Amino acid sequence: MSIFQSLGKKKPSNTVNSDMNRQKRYESLVRAYHRDLYRYAYWLCKDKHVAEDLVQETCLRAWKAIDSLKDEKAAKSWLITILRRENARRFERKQFDLVDIDEPGNHGFTDDNEHHQLNWLRHQIMKLDVEYREPLFLQVIGGFSGEEISQILELNKNTVMTRLFRARNQIKEQLDSSSISQGVTHG
DSSP: OOHHHHHOOOOOHHHHHHHHHHHHHHHHHHHHHHHHHHHHHHHHHOOHHHHHHHHHHHHHHHHHTGGGOOOGGGHHHHHHHHHHHHHHHHHHHOOOOOOOOOOOOOOGGGOOOHHHHHHHHHHHHHHSOHHHHHHHHHHHTTOOOHHHHHHHHTOOHHHHHHHHHHHHHHHHHHHHHHHHHTTOOOO
8 A cells, every 4th residue: 555545645736726726716806896895885884894794704705606606707796796695684684673763854965066966966866765776876886787787686687777767867856856946947
């Protein structure tokens, strides 16, 4: 009996190379999309520490499932989908006490300061129902196409396009009603 037989089988070098390629592939994905993941996580939860935890859990799940990613072009939407599911798991584990709070109106739009206008717009987007808010956010901030959004949200592309159209119309209506109530006209 040889020494190799008595010590057990040695891992073939192609398996070692495969493991190294897998790790390099994972590390390049994390480097490329970490900021986008964090930005989206923060948008979902509005808490820096929770967003960091969500990204960490997303990366852990991505590592475990990296072999299931067949198309590198789909990596960003694949990671965003994992993150969305991780966020949903957060709510499966917790039960929240809901409190009804009256929110004062935001009339910052009449200020010509670009920062105030951007804040007003963000506030209006956040007032949309989640079914309209999320696709709009993914398109505007994430830069995703309608097709990619449909994959991420697991919806028909036509449904996504309809929701994007309705979201923009709702924001336009909010803009128009805010302008009318403040005596501002758009030509």
